[in-house]
Amino acid sequence: MSARAPEDYNPSDYPPFGVAVDLCVFTLHNGVFSILLVERAEEPYAGDWALPGGFVGAYEDAMQAAWRELTEETGVERFPGHLEQLKTYTAPERDPRMRVVSVAHVALAPNLPTPRAGSDAKNARWWAVDDLGTEDGPTLAFDHEEIVVDAIERVRSKIEYTTLATQFTPEPFTMSDLHRVYTAVWGFPPDLPNLQRKVQSTPGMVVATDETADTGKRGPRPRLYRRGDATAIHPPLMRSDQRRADEG
Amino acid sequence: MSARAPEDYNPSDYPPFGVAVDLCVFTLHNGVFSILLVERAEEPYAGDWALPGGFVGAYEDAMQAAWRELTEETGVERFPGHLEQLKTYTAPERDPRMRVVSVAHVALAPNLPTPRAGSDAKNARWWAVDDLGTEDGPTLAFDHEEIVVDAIERVRSKIEYTTLATQFTPEPFTMSDLHRVYTAVWGFPPDLPNLQRKVQSTPGMVVATDETADTGKRGPRPRLYRRGDATAIHPPLMRSDQRRADEG
């Protein structure tokens, strides 16, 4: 991956860089934990799938650039979810055209619409996270596979110790909705009664409304909740045994 | 902080950036949780204290640049500790001279020597983390105060759920040494017997040697340990009640 330096290379050779933001936008699409990818129309990696993103402008920081790209790429007026910086990828040859570093971000939102393919002549769609890396899944451009792997792990672990799971479901929501979020993101169902106990005993994670939902299905009408002010779950809500893949 | 864009600004104006790495190097200096800062000799911010760092070269990634700076700035041959990326800071006006983004890193190591002031005509020293932000502490240049705050929180939280605390003490070490690490970093002493139980019940966190240390002091000779392969502590070791400052 690393480029070979010429013989007369002096490490105080500081080239100009392009600085880009890349976005790992996650949602629950038809209940399936999914990520937004765009199909590349041009070389390099034409036909492969890439993270949406773009360059940081002269008068904005990376976060502003990410918000800007987010509304452009998802086609929503005001992106209704959460955005945070993930990590910066800087391998010298990550883009064969020029030296560019990518400040990757993670975004979460409920129920985003299927992106309009025609907006800028790029094909864009949701991919099930579970299909990535399989033969049903996309081939990823650049170092985007590495970025996506990091992003998925970030989301899966961050809903353990923060209230971010509530960002995946529109308000108001039921406890079953939240349970579906955890199940979709983690890939296995936590115990619903215990989840409910934990969520409700975390001050400020959710706020009960006095309304109930009409699910159309039989059974009692479930209570509706809204997001609270709290950001942390303490102590965390853990995916115990299922968790054998550790990070540093 | 954000620069005003001119009237005719087009966001597809993508200027060249400088890309730097900044280092938050932490150690236990005489038992005190400390960070390495260098005094600036030139404008801007002459006389203020800054994080060590430098530009990323043409043929290296940020991690390589950080390792390079680390050995240069600490004056050790091979830096004996842990290094990881923290976050990237990209505010347009963070450096008044030019547009430069900083990929900040966190480094941890045991007992680093006091840096030689004369190496490159810059004054460099360890500052007690507790003195930062007080009148005994340094004034920080650029946006380095923000970076340092993020870095401190990263270290304090990361020794909860990883084995990184063992990076702060030379091998071999005693359980009291580890206890001193947690005490210094967190600012309060966890219960020693419970800490010991937790550390020893985490498979691969430490490996007992069959040796004991001669402390010079009275009391039994404590057993010596080395670092194990494990990186995660699961479930985490938490700073319970003392922890009222939460992060997102």
Add this chain to the structure above:
DNA sequence: ACAATAGTGTCTTTTAGACAGTATTTG
């Protein structure tokens, strides 16, 4: 002998995890 330190054991409280049981609504 005494004081300081290392390390073990034990008791209590809390929490997670599993799951039974009850209530509510629709077909």
Add this chain to the structure above:
DNA sequence: CAAATACTGTCTAAAAGACACTATTGT
């Protein structure tokens, strides 16, 4: 009324937290 769903309650096991107690070594 049956079936599915929402939700509460209960039991058990594990872990954290507090702290007593024993053992070892130097003064």
